[in-house]
Amino acid sequence: MLTERQLLILQVIIDDFIETAHPVGSRAISKKDNIPFSAATIRNEMADLEEMGFLEKTHTSSGRIPSEKGYRYYVDHLISPFSNQQRKGNVIKHVLQDGVFEFEQIVQMSAEMLSELTNYTSIILGPEIYETKLKQVQIITLSSNTAVAILVTNTGHVEHRSFSIPKKIKASEFEKMVNIMNDRLHGVPIVKLPEKFNSEIASIMRKYIEDFDTSYNYLKAAFLADYPVKLYIGGKSNILMQPEFNDVDKIRSFYSMMENEEEIANLLKQNHDGIEVFIGQENKVDAIKDLSLITASYHLGEGQLGTIALLGPTRMEYRKVITLLNILSNEMTEALYMWYKNNG
Amino acid sequence: MLTERQLLILQVIIDDFIETAHPVGSRAISKKDNIPFSAATIRNEMADLEEMGFLEKTHTSSGRIPSEKGYRYYVDHLISPFSNQQRKGNVIKHVLQDGVFEFEQIVQMSAEMLSELTNYTSIILGPEIYETKLKQVQIITLSSNTAVAILVTNTGHVEHRSFSIPKKIKASEFEKMVNIMNDRLHGVPIVKLPEKFNSEIASIMRKYIEDFDTSYNYLKAAFLADYPVKLYIGGKSNILMQPEFNDVDKIRSFYSMMENEEEIANLLKQNHDGIEVFIGQENKVDAIKDLSLITASYHLGEGQLGTIALLGPTRMEYRKVITLLNILSNEMTEALYMWYKNNG
């Protein structure tokens, strides 16, 4: 559909625009080393590319900038993703394997590294607690009528929640229940807890525990509530350095979106494996319809565990970023796999 | 030093400027109901007030705006702080006492409420874990060579840290040590832990534990490390709505400061009781030298526990904000006192 020359010109225009953020003119292109055509020829080709929807003008006599369709084509066909993988791969590997052993630390560090390497905003979703397994539960009483419930997973993740104990229930009863839970629920995936709780634990407890129904409700509230998804965000202010953020209103809407963690989490939750690129309008959320979002998934054991994402202007260094995310998601999967092997 | 009339005019100018963010002219003032003087008279007074350093001009023929000295005087002398306390006090009280019992939840909610009520950015520091007392420690092994250390305070605060167990130490040894710690350290203020650890625990453990020195180091690393101070920030993007943030560079520097939580924490740590106001240059950190910071402390039991702060433009609604912080810090102290009574 596109001729060789058109491909070349499209690529050069997008590369140039990504670098400079300025519209690209025919003369500038014709002067490049790998372009043996005159400016007039380029102009003709650019007119065709514009007609096909790959390029746009900011005004009638400006140079061309890529359209979203142009970026899409670029990402799908013009990127050779594994160009400079080696060098950066090593950097990441080095940091990730350097004696870090705390799950959440690995993730947080990755987010920061990512935003630093790219100068965009990085978002890492997860680790999804639901994929992990219960290691142990615990109730520690603080006073006659309050206690804190603690839940530890096999990944070393700790969730805790304070709650008040109704007067008529004895602390010793809670202890009994905790023992039963530790006995029966060890190794059960967190996501299966409620189900297992209802089907199995409830009937056992009913036999042993006085005033079972009241206690049961408290227990459920303490241990089975929805745990908030954890978001790790790096370089929130990086994106402000991009020239497209010279508009105060854009900044406002960007930051008010970033405050809504739940929305972001939903945005990132994806089922696909591998890397996905959302360019401008392709995004589902209005607030980032003029940005690009690139997501990759990382794994732990079998189930998908979480998502790494980068948010930047549509004029993003797709080549570099995609390569980087590819590497990082693999590195994280690997690092977490080692962790998992030790702790699963 | 200042005449009655000058005081009145100063107050009117600042009130007006706080409301509108526009320089205030003599004619506008003379038209107000409580001002029986002509514009010319006002002009003379304004010239005097400017000479004394309370007012400034943006250019030779503009209206006046308050200088930082002007704000300082306004805050120190022209505010009657407890004007509309009653109404808002009730709102806060209502929310704070509405069945909330989780310490950190109280704080987080207060931060959000505060930023919502004021449209500025609220920052709450603490609760300082150091003022609280140890309730219980716990080590849960995840695998043959990793474990998670959990520490619970009397406030229901839970700290945890993963660490790896050296091969030569048996898990049972750690268990013994944990038992000793729970025995001896229950009720000890967190801040005194290291001291108590060295003076008392070490010698006891040495008697009972094989290969004490190695284990001891791991234990120290797991339980005695500096716990990061927790910051609760509300309405980060509120401040963007202020007209003084129409400058992209200001936004950049503000947000890059807000990413450095440690710096913020240091900024807020204060020994004073009660409310403190830092106007513009009075702030110690460059990034907020054109903003105002208002801090108040809240308490738990005896020791000071933390700081509530509001960050906004120097053109801040000091009257409202100071009243509000006053109330909120009292409410929080009260709410936390009730919590403490139940859990201390």
Add this chain to the structure above:
DNA sequence: CATTAGCACTCGACCTTCAAGAGTGCTAAC
């Protein structure tokens, strides 16, 4: 003698005009 009216003056905000420069589209020549 403090207060005020009057007036010349200043400055920012906004608009228009103008020239320069970058870039295009089209036509005609190669």
Add this chain to the structure above:
DNA sequence: GTTAGCACTCTTGAAGGTCGAGTGCTAATG
């Protein structure tokens, strides 16, 4: 098919002009 040439378009920035808000000063006033 490719390219040189040229008229045309549009942005950008500088220069100039007007308007309005507001000041400082002077002289008149109660």
